[in-house]
Amino acid sequence: MERYVVRFLRAALAWLAAGVSLGVAMAVHPAWTIYRTAHLHMLLLGFVVMMIAGVAYHVMPRFTATPLHSPRLASWHFVAANVGLALLAGGFIVRFHTATVAAWLLGAGGTLSAAGAYALAWNLWRTLDHAAVAPSRLTISTRPLRVADRPAAR
Numbered sequence: 001m002e003r004y005v006v007r008f009l010r011a012a013l014a015w016l017a018a019g020v021s022l023g024v025a026m027a028v029h030p031a032w033t034i035y036r037t038a039h040l041h042m043l044l045l046g047f048v049v050m051m052i053a054g055v056a057y058h059v060m061p062r063f064t065a066t067p068l069h070s071p072r073l074a075s076w077h078f079v080a081a082n083v084g085l086a087l088l089a090g091g092f093i094v095r096f097h098t099a100t101v102a103a104w105l106l107g108a109g110g111t112l113s114a115a116g117a118y119a120l121a122w123n124l125w126r127t128l129d130h131a132a133v134a135p136s137r138l139t140i141s142t143r144p145l146r147v148a149d150r151p152a153a154r
Contacts, residue, residue: 001058002057002058002068002071002074003075004057004071004074004075004077004078005054005057005058006054007054007075007078008050008051008053008054008057008078009050009051009054009055011046011050011054011078011081011082012046012047012048012050012051012054013047014046015042015043015045015046015047015050015085016043016046016047018042018046019039019042019043019046019047020043022035022038022039022042023039023043026039034096035092035093037092038088038089038090038092038093041085041088041089041092042085042089045081045085045088045113046085046089049081049117050081050082053077053081053120056120056124057074057123057124060124060127060128061127064127064128064130064131065131066127066130066131067127067130068123068127069122069123069124069126069127069129069130070123070126073119073122073123074119074120074123076119077116077119077120077123078116080112080113080115080116080119081112081113081116081117083109083112084108084109084110084111084112084113084114084115084116085109085113086109087105087106087108087109087112088105088106088109088110088113089109090105090109091103091104091105091106091109092106
């Protein structure tokens, strides 16, 4: 498996653990429910989207029988998505304490997270473009199936 795929999958598991831990903390200390937006983003962007990205980067080249358009862009996406999410989660946590700092963290984190999502979409789109022009390895017969060609009934 490619290094960036493994990194995405491990990051997804780490964000799952962090999001669940924050959820447990909110259950134990109900006053901490003010942090539920951070909890939500840790699980949705951290676990779900990173797991989808890791699986998509692994599966799409195999489904299309073409290499990924840009493995370098996938690595950049990994960094942008994780740094962006860390800034976002931090911004959601500190916004109740220092609104000015939170606004900067949320803005920077949201921008990086969005850039990572755009990188994923672009990379997979271009991979599909390469697959559309590549000749298929399977040949499709245009002649009708005859009775003699059908498997025998048991």
